Amino acid sequence: MQRTVYLVTGPPGVGKTTTSKRLVESLERSAYLSGDAISHYPLNGRGKPWLCEDTLNLTWDNIVSSTKNLLRYDYDVVVDYIILPDRMQWFVEQMKDVDVKMVYTALLVDEMTIVYRDQLRAPEFQMGERSLILLEEFKYSGVDSRYVIDTSTHKLDELDAVVGWIRTNSDFIVKL
Structure with a gap:
């Protein structure tokens, strides 16, 4: 059975962690x-990944290695x-070199929403200007706009619909 790697991205405050965790919960393995x-x-x-190329490269090498290991043990990632x-x-x-389906989804919002959502975080987790820079x-x-979901108006009770969209929208599949 071919496994899937879902790459869920976006700047802080778009809902990528919440969406990613719900996506994981919706998958069998x-x-x-x-x-x-x-x-x-x-x-x-350790340097900050956005400032230190070595830290960023090490992080990505670890992501690749972990992904391949999990796929080898028959997990979606x-x-x-x-x-x-x-x-x-x-x-x-x-x-x-791996038989895998790749799905890429970029969650984005407008500037007002990202500032508002950042202010909802505990002060030690607020990203401030960094969220706007990443946006x-x-x-x-x-x-490519085909990979984008605008979550500006999405509410938490719509999360399952967003996850379903990520799982079923063929536009999000990356051609290998």
């Missing part, structure tokens, strides 16, 4: 990989991280 958690594997000498189109293409290249990066990254 699945695993959740948080890029943020993986980037914190190194405790000493949901990766929750900042995945701009160039990194998505790199990841797809790393997975060419701009996504807007200008060339992400």
Whole structure:
């Protein structure tokens, strides 16, 4: 049976972690990989992934290795991280030796929504300006609109519909 890797991305505040975890729950045999958690594997000498290329590359190498291991043990994998189109293409290249279906979904919102949602977080988890910077990066990254879900108006009780859309919309499938 061919397994699926779901790449769920977007800036902080779009609902990618909430969506990713619900997606994992909806799959029969699945695993959740948080890029943020993986980037914190190194405790000493770790740089911020958006500033330190070594930390970012190590994080992605660990994501690739973990994904391949989970696939080998017959799991679908949901990766929750900042995945701009160039990194998505790199990841797809790393997975060419594996029989897998790749699904890429970018969750985006408008500026007012991202600021509002960031303020709902506990102060130690607020991203502030970083959320807006990443939102701009996504807007200008060339992400194909067929991969985008605008979650600006989505409420938590609509989460199952969003997950269903990710699982069934063939537009989200990345051609290998």
